[in-house]
Amino acid sequence: AQSVSQHNHHVILSEAASLELGCNYSYGGTVNLFWYVQYPGQHLQLLLKYFSGDPLVKGIKGFEAEFIKSKFSFNLRKPSVQWSDTAEYFCAVNPTGRRALTFGSGTRLQVQP
Amino acid sequence: SAVISQKPSRDICQRGTSLTIQCQVDSQVTMMFWYRQQPGQSLTLIATANQGSEATYESGFVIDKFPISRPNLTFSTLTVSNMSPEDSSIYLCSARDRLYEQYFGPGTRLTVT
Numbered sequence: 083a084q085s086v087s088q089h090n091h092h093v094i095l096s097e098a099a100s101l102e103l104g105c106n107y108s109y110g111g112t113v114n115l116f117w118y119v120q121y122p123g124q125h126l127q128l129l130l131k132y133f134s135g136d137p138l139v140k141g142i143k144g145f146e147a148e149f150i151k152s153k154f155s156f157n158l159r160k161p162s163v164q165w166s167d168t169a170e171y172f173c174a175v176n177p178t179g180r181r182a183l184t185f186g187s188g189t190r191l192q193v194q195p
Numbered sequence: 196s197a198v199i200s201q202k203p204s205r206d207i208c209q210r211g212t213s214l215t216i217q218c219q220v221d222s223q224v225t226m227m228f229w230y231r232q233q234p235g236q237s238l239t240l241i242a243t244a245n246q247g248s249e250a251t252y253e254s255g256f257v258i259d260k261f262p263i264s265r266p267n268l269t270f271s272t273l274t275v276s277n278m279s280p281e282d283s284s285i286y287l288c289s290a291r292d293r294l295y296e297q298y299f300g301p302g303t304r305l306t307v308t
Binding site for chain 2: 114116118124125126128131133172174176181182183184185186187188
């Protein structure tokens, strides 16, 4: 079945550590890719998106993601996390022809001061 | 960007009753969707709300249980009918603009007793 996979369910890091969260999808063809963040008690916010062009995309708050087509991956990175990055992170995919985003299971990031 | 508001923000309902959730977008959008998010879990698409016609439901969701209306481009309602405790969840309204960015409302937290 077509799906979006986030293999890291719960990640605990210390402040200033580097972050990489994995996202893989199984859709063939062209896809639009997104990362969303949900801070505790808040609604989903868009971190960054990839539609086409440069596979390395930069988003808000120092986050970036790299689209590797051959690996069907769109991993999220941040060189140095802060305590305020504690949140749930969701990868989402919009395969061409479908109407709505399909979400991965999410990764809970906990940053310890 | 689009700003989405939902009413009510939360409710506690008795088994067997129905609740209608309203969603208002502050700008014209091309698509509107309804998702469900179980506590600590990812988002599951319920349906796409189509303007002036019947909604398009995902597998596992039916119109009799989750009737949806979208009378114009910026407003939609979702009704959760004949509720049971298994319907306890967060219900999220979402909208996509012409740039294919998808925005989310703050959610309606429903508890069924």
